[in-house]
Amino acid sequence: MSGSTGKTWRLLVVGGDAAGMTAASHVRRADPGADIVVVERGNHTSYSMCGIPYLVGGEVDDADALVVRTPEEFREQSMTVHMRTEALSADPAARTVHLRDLESGEERDEPYDALLIATGAHPFTPDVEGLETFGHVVHTLDEGEALRRHLDERAVAGGPAVRDAAVVGGGYIGMEIAEALVRRGVDAVLIDRAAQVMNKALDPDMAAHVERALRDFGVKLRLGEDLKVVTGSGGRATEVTTSAGTYPADVVILAAGSRPNAALAESAGCALGGTGAVVVDAQMRTSVEGVWAAGDVVESRDLVAGLRRNVQLGTHANKQGKVAAIDLLAARHGGRGAAAFPGVVGTAVTKVCDWEIGRTGLHEGDAREAGVAYAATAFDTTARAGYMADAGVVHVKMLAEERTGRVLGCQLVGSGNVAKRIDVAAVWCQLGVTVQQAQLLDLSYAPPFGGVWDLLQVAARKLTHDLGLSPQL
């Protein structure tokens, strides 16, 4: 029993990964008397989804290494955790969620005082014959493990059962998986209908550098090709056919993006946005009283473009889970949580075949779409001082708003140690720093880390010139 009402207050969390378990843990710490019930469809709680490609590739040995906390550990913190349990619908008037136990098939209603929907996203499956039947997805840890087991299988003759693979989708996960496959000795084709990899993250000129790295590493790129059919036999894929050719494929991995799992929220009457994700305010409240949402299932405010996006990243899910927890605790007493999720600028990094990639804010495609008048600069430089051994190469691109000089976005692709440098530009984007300001900031310098003008400041100087802004250093 806890709280001022005299009856036990119950938080029901649907979804046992980053957003959900961060919220549950925060509430546990803040209120030892709260009744916390977690419902998770899969076999794992709190794991690193971003680590799955490294599990597939073998750089991470054991799936358990990716699990931050097990259901048992949460139970030891006096939470009720129902694994392999799906939430089918919610009734906010009755304050219940209708559940199904996926093992027994039993259904029941679970009451709540506060409901947090942290249902995440599901892989998007293009409507292609054979894809649903023969395609692997690697969205959950269970699926990652299944793929890893499949790749570990040996053929009767003794060699690996999987020799050829097709990866569908040239985004972060698709590239990382394709690299992991080649690293394991599998022949991999990477198929994307777009004419470039990472088309949501990078402009074509920047993506070209990544494509070169992938090709050099041995990934066969099939860009601008539409997947037409996946052929298989005996329950296994044998080949894929695109608009341009047919490729052998003992395994087909689908990484064509994800869509928010908004059905539960929709059943509760929560407003969805244009992206299909749940609309929330800065405290992660949905449009329905007593219902919060956080993580991959929600829309976030894009602070640069001024629109809403569904961004699926663990880093946001963690923060949003905390913000939701703080607010739902405050709401028990009619208050509002002190924390506000400010929004996103679209920062992301990855590593592809020893090339580091960082991006933040708007790329040219985004800027055109958002109708922002901008200038862009792109150039090559070194990751260390030019006279140092292994100076490396960094391809730099930056965008700034025409009239104001506000930094709109940045893309870095480098053979050196550059990905985390994107965070500096991310802060500029988020705080509205202009290129005029940026060029005079006190950033660090030493020969092992670059030239005397930091590469981001070189970009800011170029843009200041190109836009005719003052002062021009």
Next chain:
Amino acid sequence: MSGSTGKTWRLLVVGGDAAGMTAASHVRRADPGADIVVVERGNHTSYSMCGIPYLVGGEVDDADALVVRTPEEFREQSMTVHMRTEALSADPAARTVHLRDLESGEERDEPYDALLIATGAHPFTPDVEGLETFGHVVHTLDEGEALRRHLDERAVAGGPAVRDAAVVGGGYIGMEIAEALVRRGVDAVLIDRAAQVMNKALDPDMAAHVERALRDFGVKLRLGEDLKVVTGSGGRATEVTTSAGTYPADVVILAAGSRPNAALAESAGCALGGTGAVVVDAQMRTSVEGVWAAGDVVESRDLVAGLRRNVQLGTHANKQGKVAAIDLLAARHGGRGAAAFPGVVGTAVTKVCDWEIGRTGLHEGDAREAGVAYAATAFDTTARAGYMADAGVVHVKMLAEERTGRVLGCQLVGSGNVAKRIDVAAVWCQLGVTVQQAQLLDLSYAPPFGGVWDLLQVAARKLTHDLGLSPQL
């Protein structure tokens, strides 16, 4: 002939390195008719002073690689460049500088319309018997070359002439030189009277990590020891004696910090600050009309502590040279330059024995000195996700102001790829970002680059908690 006055306008630049040549080049581009005269005491223009330890260590093969532009290249841009020429005094009433040709000994007066004093700094030599006679300094490229030649010498018996070295001063340059010596097979002791290395840059707890790295690499640390005497024979050092012992030393390298070369500015009547450096405004004007100063010779505003410091770094010198050039061109027509040097926050990075070190803002010593009420947090984390191979270790320390939560400073020491991450904290310090704000910024995440909470944001969260500020994520 140029300008509205009908007579040729002459810029006289004293000092041919970063600040001076950046300014000269900018004026050259902006006004092809200007008469530009550069006076430099040494044999080189525009070189990377920070690259000298890498020249000594052999990672950079040739001193020429460190030269960005030679005197000849500047002459080709219609500048008059007098090498090996010293400026002894300035007479702002007559608008002349009194020069001495260091080769011929001849002296003369050189007239100017605008004077830029970019005379840099000189190594500080403690008053220790034998040090002046037997100590090497490595402040200029000439001196770096001389040391390199000395180390390259062979003994009559065939082995290296230099087997034992003593480095005096445990700052950036001292550590880098000591490492370079050990890399070359020389036995090196590093002597500092302070009980720690990098006492101006790092707190003792953070310096301890660097000291361990140096010791593991083979540098013998003699901290808390006062140098008493340098003994030599035949014009060469043989040993050094400190308050604690006597150490063999075929070569003694002095890296005990530098002092601004403010004598010329002083002769012109320019006000000097408490640091002994030249006081300038945001346009790099000195207190004397027609005289500007930039680079290692000036004081800069410390934006975090609110006081003035003499910070000697090429990155500031370059920016200040530009700002001065913009202003002295504007001043020809009675105007003021559009550029303003905003000040510094004390950002610096270095690499010591594969450990990366970054710092910005105030350390605890600085904060106490500045009388700022602060909280500090220090913890260890990994450079990559904990489950990745070679996750590395990063020691993190951050300071925030008590009442406001403003980020005051940050120190990072890591075995991974961390130094340039300091720039994010540097921007926070410079823009007055609070720990409450910082924890919710959209920074990048991927397993090869850290955990789902960026390490700087972990620090910001801890400080928010420790200071009892809101919201506490």
